[in-house]
Amino acid sequence: MGNPENIEDAYVAVIRPKNTASLNSREYRAKSYEILLHEVPIEGQKKKRKKVLLETKLQGNSEITQGILDYVVETTKPISPANQGIRGKRVVLMKKFPLDGEKMGREASLFIVPSVVKDNTKYTYTPGCPIFYCLQDIMRVCSESSTHFATLTARMLIALDKWLDERHAQSHFIPALFRPSPLERIKTNVINPAYATESGQTENSLHMGYSALEIKSKMLALEKADTCIYNPLFGSDLQYTNRELQTTQKSKYLNRKNGREA
Incomplete structure (x- = not known):
C-alpha cells in the first residue's frame, strides 16, 4: 500500500442516456438518464439497505482516467453479458466534496463516467453488484436526511442533478460528453x-x-x-x-x- 496521505477517495457516477434524442435537448430531464448504484446493508439493520455510488481509492501518482475506467469494467463484469463489463467513454471530474467524521479535513472526488445509450442488452442482477436505476426515480426520494442513501452519496447525487441541468443549457456539451471515445473513433x-x-x-x-x-x-x-x-x-x-x-x-x-x- 502507498502512503495514506496520497490515497484519495473517489466516487464514480456511471450514467447513460435512455435514448439519443435526449442528448440534443436543451432541456434537462432526469427521466432521460440512468445511473449505476450499489445497495449495501445499513449498519445494525440486517434487512434494510441503502444506495451508494461506486467507490474506489486512487493513488496520488496513478493514471486516474484509466484507473477509473478499469475499475468500472471490473465492477460491472458480473452483471454484463459475456462478463465484458461496462466500458465508459471518458472520465470527467465533476467536483470535490469535504468529508466528515474521521476523515474531516480531506476531500472525496466525484467523477462522471458517461456510458453508451441504453439498448436491448440484458444485465443480470447479482447480489452485491451495482445496477442501473432511473435517475428521476432516484432524485424523487434523494435527500441528505434520507435513510435510502448514504449521506455523501445523497449530497453527490443532488450536485450531479444540478450539474446535468446546467450542462444541458450549454450548446454541444452533452453530445460531446457522450460521443465515442478517441479509441472508438x-x-x-x-x-x-x-x-x-x-x-x-x-x-x-x-x-x-x-x-x-x-x-x-x-x-x-x-x-x-x-x-x-x-x-x-x-x-x-x-x-x-x-x-x-x-x-x-x-x-x-x-x-x-x-x-x-x-
Missing part, C-alpha cells in the same frame, strides 16, 4: 515502423502483422498519395542544420513541380 490504424523507438519489439508487435511493404501500401492507400518520399537523413547520425534541411525540401518541391522526382 479510430477506424483503421497502421503503424509506421520508422517511428518505433522501443527496443526489444518483435516484428509482429511492431508491424501489427504487416510487412514493411504492406504497411507502405496501406499508408499510401489511406493518404491517397501519388508518391512517398523518404527522408534520407531520418535515423542517421549525420549532423545537419535547418537551412540545409529547408534547401533539400525546396529542391524536392521544385523537382516535383517540374515533373521530375529527386
Whole structure:
C-alpha cells in the first residue's frame, strides 16, 4: 500500500442516456438518464439497505482516467453479458466534496463516467453488484436526511442533478460528453515502423502483422498519395542544420513541380 496521505477517495457516477434524442435537448430531464448504484446493508439493520455510488481509492501518482475506467469494467463484469463489463467513454471530474467524521479535513472526488445509450442488452442482477436505476426515480426520494442513501452519496447525487441541468443549457456539451471515445473513433490504424523507438519489439508487435511493404501500401492507400518520399537523413547520425534541411525540401518541391522526382 502507498502512503495514506496520497490515497484519495473517489466516487464514480456511471450514467447513460435512455435514448439519443435526449442528448440534443436543451432541456434537462432526469427521466432521460440512468445511473449505476450499489445497495449495501445499513449498519445494525440486517434487512434494510441503502444506495451508494461506486467507490474506489486512487493513488496520488496513478493514471486516474484509466484507473477509473478499469475499475468500472471490473465492477460491472458480473452483471454484463459475456462478463465484458461496462466500458465508459471518458472520465470527467465533476467536483470535490469535504468529508466528515474521521476523515474531516480531506476531500472525496466525484467523477462522471458517461456510458453508451441504453439498448436491448440484458444485465443480470447479482447480489452485491451495482445496477442501473432511473435517475428521476432516484432524485424523487434523494435527500441528505434520507435513510435510502448514504449521506455523501445523497449530497453527490443532488450536485450531479444540478450539474446535468446546467450542462444541458450549454450548446454541444452533452453530445460531446457522450460521443465515442478517441479509441472508438479510430477506424483503421497502421503503424509506421520508422517511428518505433522501443527496443526489444518483435516484428509482429511492431508491424501489427504487416510487412514493411504492406504497411507502405496501406499508408499510401489511406493518404491517397501519388508518391512517398523518404527522408534520407531520418535515423542517421549525420549532423545537419535547418537551412540545409529547408534547401533539400525546396529542391524536392521544385523537382516535383517540374515533373521530375529527386
